[in-house]
Amino acid sequence: MNKVQYNLYQCKTKQPDFRVTKGKSVWVYYHGQECDLREILKSEIVIEFDTDDQNKAWEGINFTGINLYNAGYTFEIWDHEGKSPHLHIRNLPIEHLSKDELRTFKRVFIKTYVPEKYLDCVDFSLCGIHLLALEWAFHWKGCYGIKKLLYRFEPLQEKIQ
Numbered sequence: 366m367n368k369v370q371y372n373l374y375q376c377k378t379k380q381p382d383f384r385v386t387k388g389k390s391v392w393v394y395y396h397g398q399e400c401d402l403r404e405i406l407k408s409e410i411v412i413e414f415d416t417d418d419q420n421k422a423w424e425g426i427n428f429t430g431i432n433l434y435n436a437g438y439t440f441e442i443w444d445h446e447g448k449s450p451h452l453h454i455r456n457l458p459i460e461h462l463s464k465d466e467l468r469t470f471k472r473v474f475i476k477t478y479v480p481e482k483y484l485d486c487v488d489f490s491l492c493g494i495h496l497l498a499l500e501w502a503f504h505w506k507g508c509y510g511i512k513k514l515l516y517r518f519e520p521l522q523e524k525i526q
Contacts, residue, residue: 402496407460410471411497412452412479416486422449425483430518432478439519445498445512449486468492 405411412429414422426442429452433440444450459470471492479487491497498512 401499401502403499405491405495405497406455407462407467408455408457410454410457410474411491412454412475413488413491414449414483414486415488417448419448421483421486425479425486426450426452428483429479432480434518434520436478437520439517441514441518442516443500443512444515446510450515451497464494 414425416422426449430440430442433452433454438454439456441453441455442450443453454474459467462470472489475487475489475492476484498509500512500514502512
């Protein structure tokens with residue numbers, strides 16, 4: 366099993382009915398087909414800083430990461446060599462929320478952990494039902510590289526308790 370297949374397998378076990386697509390066209394429920402985009406999972410928050418200023422994007426990633434780490438969250442930083450890396454916070458116990466409650470929770474979560482200075486750059490559209498470039502695969506636009514894991518941060522267990 367390669368990294369792309371493994372990532373899709375993990376998504377499927379966390380949320381059995383999630384959608385994928387090849388290019389930004391028709392979404393289908395994942396059943397082993399080739400794809401390069403996937404739906405953001407209900408238990409996942411993705412934070413992207415949508416700005417042409419890469420220094421500001423990286424500052425936003427770093428300071429948000431510090432806040433998440435200090436709060437006891439596990440998170441990952443992924444990059445496809447585009448405008449901004451992405452922060453992924455996974456396995457949150459929010460799958461039971463309705464679509465509107467999920468969107469609201471994700472917005473409030475982001476506003477809680479992203480420093481105010483960087484909120485103007487946050488892509489809040491990722492709080493709703495949204496497609497996301499698939500991990501370990503070439504970016505669907507074709508002008509960026511493979512979306513790779515740069516860092517995974519896991520806080521010390523005593524902080525979580």
